[in-house]
Structures are given as structure tokens and as C-alpha cells.
Amino acid sequence: MISELFSPSVQHTLDIVGIFVFAISGALAAVRKNYDVFGMAVLAEVTALGGGIFRDLMIGAVPPAAFSDLGYFSTPLFATVLVFFLHPEVERINTTVNVFDAAGLGLFCVAGTVKAHDYGLGLVPSAALGLATAAGGGVLRDLLANEVPSLLRWDRDLYAVPAMVGSIMAALLIKFDALTGFTSGAAVVSAFVLRLCAMYFGWRAPRAWHRRSRATSEEEAQQAM
Amino acid sequence: MISELFSPSVQHTLDIVGIFVFAISGALAAVRKNYDVFGMAVLAEVTALGGGIFRDLMIGAVPPAAFSDLGYFSTPLFATVLVFFLHPEVERINTTVNVFDAAGLGLFCVAGTVKAHDYGLGLVPSAALGLATAAGGGVLRDLLANEVPSLLRWDRDLYAVPAMVGSIMAALLIKFDALTGFTSGAAVVSAFVLRLCAMYFGWRAPRAWHRRSRATSEEEAQQAM
Amino acid sequence: MISELFSPSVQHTLDIVGIFVFAISGALAAVRKNYDVFGMAVLAEVTALGGGIFRDLMIGAVPPAAFSDLGYFSTPLFATVLVFFLHPEVERINTTVNVFDAAGLGLFCVAGTVKAHDYGLGLVPSAALGLATAAGGGVLRDLLANEVPSLLRWDRDLYAVPAMVGSIMAALLIKFDALTGFTSGAAVVSAFVLRLCAMYFGWRAPRAWHRRSRATSEEEAQQAM
Numbered sequence: 001m002i003s004e005l006f007s008p009s010v011q012h013t014l015d016i017v018g019i020f021v022f023a024i025s026g027a028l029a030a031v032r033k034n035y036d037v038f039g040m041a042v043l044a045e046v047t048a049l050g051g052g053i054f055r056d057l058m059i060g061a062v063p064p065a066a067f068s069d070l071g072y073f074s075t076p077l078f079a080t081v082l083v084f085f086l087h088p089e090v091e092r093i094n095t096t097v098n099v100f101d102a103a104g105l106g107l108f109c110v111a112g113t114v115k116a117h118d119y120g121l122g123l124v125p126s127a128a129l130g131l132a133t134a135a136g137g138g139v140l141r142d143l144l145a146n147e148v149p150s151l152l153r154w155d156r157d158l159y160a161v162p163a164m165v166g167s168i169m170a171a172l173l174i175k176f177d178a179l180t181g182f183t184s185g186a187a188v189v190s191a192f193v194l195r196l197c198a199m200y201f202g203w204r205a206p207r208a209w210h211r212r213s214r215a216t217s218e219e220e221a222q223q224a225m
Numbered sequence: 226m227i228s229e230l231f232s233p234s235v236q237h238t239l240d241i242v243g244i245f246v247f248a249i250s251g252a253l254a255a256v257r258k259n260y261d262v263f264g265m266a267v268l269a270e271v272t273a274l275g276g277g278i279f280r281d282l283m284i285g286a287v288p289p290a291a292f293s294d295l296g297y298f299s300t301p302l303f304a305t306v307l308v309f310f311l312h313p314e315v316e317r318i319n320t321t322v323n324v325f326d327a328a329g330l331g332l333f334c335v336a337g338t339v340k341a342h343d344y345g346l347g348l349v350p351s352a353a354l355g356l357a358t359a360a361g362g363g364v365l366r367d368l369l370a371n372e373v374p375s376l377l378r379w380d381r382d383l384y385a386v387p388a389m390v391g392s393i394m395a396a397l398l399i400k401f402d403a404l405t406g407f408t409s410g411a412a413v414v415s416a417f418v419l420r421l422c423a424m425y426f427g428w429r430a431p432r433a434w435h436r437r438s439r440a441t442s443e444e445e446a447q448q449a450m
Numbered sequence: 451m452i453s454e455l456f457s458p459s460v461q462h463t464l465d466i467v468g469i470f471v472f473a474i475s476g477a478l479a480a481v482r483k484n485y486d487v488f489g490m491a492v493l494a495e496v497t498a499l500g501g502g503i504f505r506d507l508m509i510g511a512v513p514p515a516a517f518s519d520l521g522y523f524s525t526p527l528f529a530t531v532l533v534f535f536l537h538p539e540v541e542r543i544n545t546t547v548n549v550f551d552a553a554g555l556g557l558f559c560v561a562g563t564v565k566a567h568d569y570g571l572g573l574v575p576s577a578a579l580g581l582a583t584a585a586g587g588g589v590l591r592d593l594l595a596n597e598v599p600s601l602l603r604w605d606r607d608l609y610a611v612p613a614m615v616g617s618i619m620a621a622l623l624i625k626f627d628a629l630t631g632f633t634s635g636a637a638v639v640s641a642f643v644l645r646l647c648a649m650y651f652g653w654r655a656p657r658a659w660h661r662r663s664r665a666t667s668e669e670e671a672q673q674a675m
Binding site: 057058059060119120121122124125128129139143146147148149151152153154160161204205206207208209 | 480481483484485486487488489490492493503507512513514517518520523524533534535537593594595596
Binding site: 030037039040057144 | 282283284285344345346347349350353354364368371372373374376377378379385386429430431432433434
């Protein structure tokens, strides 16, 4: 079966690590919004599992894996307890958290793409759902925190592009029948390293081409600025 | 069949009452946001049916019950008409509305847990979906009103905990094969009474443990305050 | 088969046109929020396909058509590129965009109603899902832009009512077994013309009946104003 990239226990351990780190980011967002412990648990669950649940709904894999594996469900609760008692310490190792988050991003975009293709979707929609698996939880977290999704903001380091690269690599590997534990690991690492670079060098995506509008209609562009 | 807690007609009547009260809270939220009559109807429908639709999507019960029973769908429209003409009067009996809302909370968390288990989910995810059935509509209402979900806010009386207690009681009753009309009614009443107490005594859930952070790093805590 | 309103190629072309115009409105919203090019693509996809995906999830048509037809998925990306380079020009022909948007609204409310009925839903829920198909994408766009959904706001021209009229006409045509390419085209045109009139004449929906409240309790009404 194509989806067995790694041995099941390795895959499961990696999933749990990714879920744990995403959950930490959700619980921290709740602390910053001054939510209570229950709001922390909700944001941790949604951030960690939301992307995968969205993908599973789209491909008809119900009930979603998040509800059938108790480890997936309870990991965010454990992250909540940790942040509840230790949030200043967790904030202080924010860089470390971000590195693990980048690892989760790489892992989930590849795993999401492969799972969507396993359920019969084409390569392009599979890659799109891989991206949604990796980035969807963060969007739902920001919606529940009543904030503009940081994924969409111009003034944040690239997050979607690394996930897109990983998803597209996974889709190409499937297309050329070259998906193995090794090659899919390379796709994971590519997305991971790209995200680290984006954070380190402050890479950003361009906004709509203002310059052209300035050339064409000076006033309108100034008004827009 | 395990899901027949009460006679079908009693169950249906209780459902309609719960939907009606949730819809009132949705329509009132729309009035406070200065939405038009159509926005009132949308918020009424979403608040009343959103939690159940979410649960049904997760367990694969499509189309959701909200779309197959005309009574479920039309009750929020009736609530909208009522609030449209009588909203100051409805606001004035806000305490009464809150008491009925607490009853709906108790009813839906138990019924949601039982339905999820009927569809083959484990006890823990069933209880989680019971909670989502009861509280999910209110979260969607607040998202559509572009407000921080009151479920997650620290400065609101406990809402999720009573629903959690009801859901967990229902799951335990299933586990010990003790689910009857009487025992499930007891779970409903427990959640109901807990929610009433939370409102009456102003119970709140704790936020992340600020005190510890103050002890460890004085500055950081002050900055956070 | 009842859903073949027009010849498949005509239907598909109309779908693509509607998706394209909805995507333009999503990409423009992203430009106004100062999102980057990736945020533009996400908002374009969500605005154009969100309503149809919601309907397909509800009726159990997974994976949604948006994921199985590459034309549906790639059209919003093309709209994103266009807005990226030409957004001042696109803003300038805003009226034209709105006219096409009205056409998309008419088309999608009728097509959504018919598809929901094809999947076995009753006439009332089918009409509700037709409305959701046409208007749901715009609501998701506004949620992702962290704004109050313009569908629900009082101070915007009627948007939902034209879609409701089209949906209800389609449901009545199904009920009386009179659904043909011609009659369903008439339903599309009715919704389209109604929306154009709403824009031209500035039609709005009423808010909750303030006058009555003023009569009953003068103070409360003044406070509300």
C-alpha cells in the first residue's frame, strides 16, 4: 500500500510529535488571548488536528483519524497542561518550538498529500489537500482567536510556500512512481529546511503588484499607500 | 437500539425545544450586531443546528438530521420572526432564555454523545462530539458575528464544563451498559444544574498559571499584565 | 437525469464563468486587506469554491466536485494572477465585476438546489443548500478576511434574497415536474435581475422592528440607537 511511507510505528511517532508541536502553538495563542484553560484545550485540539480533519472530511475518510486514534486526541490535552503550568518557559524557547513546528509542517504536507491520493484524488487536489493538512489547523486557530490568519498576512515569514513545495514534491514522486521512505523523507526535509530558511532570512511573499499601478495611475496608488 | 433514550416523540419534542432556545440566542446576537432580518435567520439556524451538523459530518451521518427533518429547519425561522417583532421583550426575559439554554446544553451534550457512539465511535471521541454538539453552534454564532467565541473567553461563566460533565456521564453510562431513559435524564439534569450554578455563582475556569510565572520571572509576568 | 439542465459543456462553461467572477471578488478582498499573493490565492479559491464544497459535504458528494475537476480548481489561480498584476484596472471595472457576480449568484443558487435534490434531499433543504452554494463562498471569504460577513450586514444591498428567490423557484419547478433548460434558465435570470435591481436601487432588508420597541419602552430603544 502506497501510504506506508515509514514503518507504521515510526509514522505514528512522527504524527504525535507534529500534533504535539502544533498543539503547543495553539495553547500559546490562547494564553496570549487571555482565554481560560478550556479555551486553551480547544485551540490546542483545533490547531493540531484541524488540518487533518478538514482533509479527511474532503476525501470521505469519516470518522477522521483524529477521532479514531486516542493518541491523536489526547496529545493536545497534554500540551495544554504543559502550557498551563509552564507558559513563560515555553514562550522563552519559542525558537525551538518554531523549529519543531517547521518539522510538523514538512511532515504533514507530505503525509496529507499521500493520504489524499490513496483515497483516489488526482495529483493536483492531493497536493492542495497536503497543504491544507499542514496549514489548515493554524488558520482555524487564528479564526477562533478572532485574528487575521497569519498564513495570509503579508508581514509574516513564508509558511505556505514550504508546505506547497513539500506537497508538490510528494505529488511528483507519486506521479513518477518513486515514492519510498527515503524520497518522501527528502520531501519532508525540503519543506522543513525551506521553512527554517524563511524564518532565518525573513523571506516573504509579494503583494499585488503596486508598482505597476503606480506607473499607470499615480493617484490611485498613492491613495492605496 | 441504544439511541432511543426516550420515546421518539418525547425526544423530538425536547430537540425542538433545545433548537428553539439556541435559535433565540442566535437571533438576539444578530440584533445586537445590527444585522438585517436575513442575518438574524442565518445566525438563528447556525446557532441552533451548527453543533449537530458538525457532529453528523464527523460521524458520516449525511445528510445531517438538520436537513432531513423539516421541524429542525423551520424552528429557527420561527424564532427569528419572534425576535424580529418582540426583541426588547425577549431581551427582558433574558434570564428565562438562559435557563432554557442551559436545558438545551444538557440535552444536546447527552444526545450528541449517544448518537456518536451509535455510529461506532469510541467513548472518548463520542464524549468530545457530545460537547461539540452542545457548544459548537454558539462558537459558529460568534465567528459569524466576528466576535471572540464566548465559550473560550475567561470572563464568562463556565459553559463547556457542564457540557463536558454531561457528555462524560453519558459515555460512562454507555461503558457500564447502564444507559436508560432514567439515567440519561440524570446526566441531562446534572449538566443543566451545573450550568445554572455556574451562572448563579459566576463560576469561571482558571487561566494559565500566571502566579508561577511571576515567581520565576517577575518582569515577564508584569509585562503580560 | 434531472440535473442536466443544459448540455454538459454549456453547464461547465457557465460554472467556470461563475467561479472566475467569485474568485476575482476573493482576490480583490485579499488585496484590500494587504494580504500577500498566497493569501490572494486562498481567498480566491475559498470564495469561488467554498459554497459548492459546503453543499457537497452536506449531501455526501465526496470528494467535492471542486477537487475532482481540475478546471474548477485552476480557475481561481488564474483570477489571482490577473488581479495580482492588474488589480487597479480590475477595481476600476468594479461595476462590471458586480454584474458578473450577480450572474454567478443566479447560476449557482439554481444549480445548487438541483444538485442537492438529485442527492435525495427534500425541497426545502435543497433550496437552503442552493442559497448556501451561491452565498457561502462570500461568507467564508469575509471570515478569512476577519470581517463581518457582508451577507449579514444591514447596510449592504440585498444579496441573499435574490439567491433565495432563485432557489425557491428551482425547488418549485422540481415540485411541479417542470424543470427544463428553459424554466431553470428563467429562475437563473430572475435571481440575476433581482440582484441587479437591488444594487441599482439600493434595496436593503429590514432590521428587527425597532419602532415597536420604541413604542413599548422609550429608553431601551434610545439606548439601542
